[in-house]
Amino acid sequence: MTFGFAPSSATSFTAPANSANRLARMLEPAEWAAAGVPLLRNPREVVSALHTRHHPKPSTAVVAVLDHEERLAASASFSRHSAPADGWELRNALLAHLRRVIPHDLRRRTPVRTAVLLYCREGDERWTEEDGAWMWGLRDACTLHGLRCGAYITLTSDGWQVLGEGRGGRRPSSTSTPGHPADAMAEADALPLRTASGAADALRRTAAR
Numbered sequence: 001m002t003f004g005f006a007p008s009s010a011t012s013f014t015a016p017a018n019s020a021n022r023l024a025r026m027l028e029p030a031e032w033a034a035a036g037v038p039l040l041r042n043p044r045e046v047v048s049a050l051h052t053r054h055h056p057k058p059s060t061a062v063v064a065v066l067d068h069e070e071r072l073a074a075s076a077s078f079s080r081h082s083a084p085a086d087g088w089e090l091r092n093a094l095l096a097h098l099r100r101v102i103p104h105d106l107r108r109r110t111p112v113r114t115a116v117l118l119y120c121r122e123g124d125e126r127w128t129e130e131d132g133a134w135m136w137g138l139r140d141a142c143t144l145h146g147l148r149c150g151a152y153i154t155l156t157s158d159g160w161q162v163l164g165e166g167r168g169g170r171r172p173s174s175t176s177t178p179g180h181p182a183d184a185m186a187e188a189d190a191l192p193l194r195t196a197s198g199a200a201d202a203l204r205r206t207a208a209r
Helices: 019-024 029-034 043-052 087-101 127-145
Strands: 059-065 072-079 114-120 148-156 161-163 167-169 196-200
Touching: 043 114, 043 148, 043 161, 043 167, 059 087, 059 127, 072 087, 087 114, 087 127, 114 127, 114 167, 114 196, 127 148
Parallel strands: 072 196, 114 148
Antiparallel strands: 059 072, 059 114, 148 161, 161 167
């Protein structure tokens, strides 16, 4: 099997059924790192803020948009089905939630905002095919929404890990209590944040401003 950055499927909205195409719609950590994904200045603060706001449990994805100063501008969370992960379907779910919480930046020549993805799952920090599908989906969703593609972060019982970078920590984890003082992000100068949560099947939103 060969993995790589295929041409963007931005113009394709018909999901092929065969598994070969599904497996092609994923990225490995080395390819992800080679793509020039911008590093977070303080990933622990970003992870802690999203954990506190969304209380993610296994199979929950949290997509967030950061402004040029790496402040949270918007975020949304949703759960996914247990079926084999397909980057095309994950891309569409991410895009749907981005559209609900923040306007697109397609008119800009260069993206100024960055989307990052936190995925809470079972297992350890090692890369899985499901992670590869999320990476592919995040990259494509960012292209379609005019955003810069940012970090992909996993949250497990062992802690959090920025895949493709090797940075991580024990807290927060999928079993830690949201809002722990050690996890909280200082938000004194943060922008008003738009937040949404929902289920992948219905893509329903519960907004809080």
